[in-house]
Amino acid sequence: MQIDPARHSNADNYKLITNLVIPRPIAWVTSLNDKGLVNLAPFSFFNAMGSDPLYIVIGIGNRDEGEPKDTARNIQANGDFVVNLVTEDLLEAMNISAADFPADESELTAAKLHAVPSTLVKAPRLSAAQASLECKLFQSQPIGANTLMIGEVVMFHVADHLVGPRLHVNNFAPIGRLGSPSVYCRTTDRFELPRITYAQWKQADR
Numbered sequence: 686m687q688i689d690p691a692r693h694s695n696a697d698n699y700k701l702i703t704n705l706v707i708p709r710p711i712a713w714v715t716s717l718n719d720k721g722l723v724n725l726a727p728f729s730f731f732n733a734m735g736s737d738p739l740y741i742v743i744g745i746g747n748r749d750e751g752e753p754k755d756t757a758r759n760i761q762a763n764g765d766f767v768v769n770l771v772t773e774d775l776l777e778a779m780n781i782s783a784a785d786f787p788a789d790e791s792e793l794t795a796a797k798l799h800a801v802p803s804t805l806v807k808a809p810r811l812s813a814a815q816a817s818l819e820c821k822l823f824q825s826q827p828i829g830a831n832t833l834m835i836g837e838v839v840m841f842h843v844a845d846h847l848v849g850p851r852l853h854v855n856n857f858a859p860i861g862r863l864g865s866p867s868v869y870c871r872t873t874d875r876f877e878l879p880r881i882t883y884a885q886w887k888q889a890d891r
């Protein structure tokens with residue numbers, strides 16, 4: 686079936702994109718508001734864009750009334766944020782943090798989580814996260830009803846037990862987001878597929 690997004694509603698197109706581009710990693714973002722309160726919310730329009738420089742992107746939609754979400758407002762005001770990654774033990778807390786809390790009420794308290802100071806940015810990170818990325822805002826780009834946040838990763842925090850020799854990360858299994866609105870997957874079902882060169886492909890018996 687061919688589906689022309691120009692002939693469909695935003696709601697239909699959201700359904701299509703979020704059910705086809707899967708699984709998506711989840712950026713569980715801590716940011717600071719103007720009163721110093723820690724804000725926490727998950728975003729699955731998220732990915733890493735490259736390693737030199739180390740950039741990540743997050744797409745934050747406006748609220749239905751057209752107002753920016755607290756995370757977008759905080760990142761633009763302060764110029765930094767932390768992406769915490771969501772493992773299965775944190776799934777329930779992540780879901781609580783996605784509720785539409787008022788800006789003056791911290792999602793952390795509701796989700797029984799604690800923030801610890803970051804090293805290079807003002808926004809704190811979650812103590813319970815197995816991995817967190819301290820980010821400085823590189824650029825924020827409004828695109829329609831969304832804001833594309835491009836962040837530069839300036840510090841990694843990874844639980845000691847996950848880091849092996851030569852910085853190999855082992856047994857890290859963050860949750861992925863599948864179809865909208867609330868389907869997730871584990872990343873524990875893994876296999877290896879070694880890369881091949883053109884010469885190896887040419888030599889292969891076919």
Ligand SMILES: Cc1cc2nc3c(=O)[nH]c(=O)nc-3n(C[C@H](O)[C@H](O)[C@H](O)COP(=O)(O)O)c2cc1C
Nearest residue numbers: 726727728729730744745746754755756783784785
């Ligand atoms: C798993 C998950 C992923 C989400 N991904 C996004 C996203 O990519 N972009 C977005 O604007 N909202 C996303 N949301 C909704 C926000 O988390 C929600 O609007 C939240 O209340 C925003 O909080 P804030 O106002 O504190 O920033 C997602 C929610 C969940 C549960």
